[in-house]
Amino acid sequence: MWVVRDVSEFSALGDATDVCKYLQEQAGAGEVIISQATFESVSDIWECERCTEIVREKKGYEDVVFYRVVKRKKGSSTALIDDELLALLAADEDD
Secondary structure, eight states: OOOOOOOOOOOOOSHHHHHHHHHHHHOOTTOOEEEHHHHHHHTTTEEEEEOOOOSSOOTTOTTOOEEEEEEEOTTOOOTTSOHHHHHHHHHHHHO
């Protein structure tokens, strides 16, 4: 008996994907690392700190600015934030 399966592959390519991979490599366990553009969009809701230590250096990424999300700012609404991200960040506030 032969089983035929339809296998689809997906590849994401380009600068945005490369930057996302780089940011992911900078994050430690349980950390949320965001780009400068994302920081500018969420800085009124989330307290963030600019990362100065580079965990894994990569040629061509010397000027990439990124931030670690610390916690939600008191009194800010998170209605548009993904539930999984919210739960992760709320757990950090409890520590």
